[in-house]
Amino acid sequence: MNIVREYLRLAVFAIGLLSGVQIPAFIDQYQKRVDAHLIEAKQNLAGFRQTAERYFKGDMQKLIRHYEQSEDVIFRQDAKNVQLIFNRASLLQVQWDNLNSGVVRRAYYLATQYNPQILQETVTQYSYTVPLNPVALGWGICIALLFAALFDMMIGISAKTCSMCFHAVRKRS
Structure with a gap:
């Protein structure tokens, strides 16, 4: 017996x-997804950042306020879109910064502050590794x-x- x-x-x-x-492998795959989404959000924001640099000393919030206060309906609508892209890029940057820390801190951060969409993508497309x-x-x-x-x-x-x-x-x- x-x-x-x-x-x-x-x-x-x-x-x-x-x-x-699997824990560090999962964290690594999640982190790579965050990185890919961050790169995409930054690319989507690049033209607006250039405009903010040129006219508002790089202040994206001033650019968004300018769009919001415009008399042109299209600019006012674009203000919402730019704000959404800017917020997403900011949140992804915070995630990326926190996922580039110590091993235990990364695991704790992912367990408590994950992005539900990216977590679901990672779970769905997770490839088991050793x-x-x-x-x-x-x-x-x-x-x-x-x-x-x-x-x-x-x-x-x-x-x-x-x-x-x-x-x-x-x-x-």
Whole structure:
């Protein structure tokens, strides 16, 4: 029976290891999506940034206010579009900045401040990998040890509970 438990423990450890290395891989794929969206948003904003540089010392908010206050309906409508693009680029820049930090901070940031659209894209198009870099191996070993410890605790609690039940039944007999 002990050998079966040890094999199960090894299987749980292997599952934990393979699951753990997915964490930095997922973060990496999410970060690449943020980067791609940021590049696209900056490209969409580039012409407006040039206009803001030329006429408003680079202040995008002044450019947007100018468009909002224009008597031309088309410019007023464009103000909303420029504001949307500017807001998206700003939010993506904050995401990108936070995802270029330490390993644990990146994981925490992604877990708490993710962009729902980009997260869904990442989940939908995620490709499982087994990266062999120190960060992935560290995550893998930590998760594997956690899984193994939880497995041992569950086995210990189950054995204790069964032992107590067995002794209670023996006392009644």
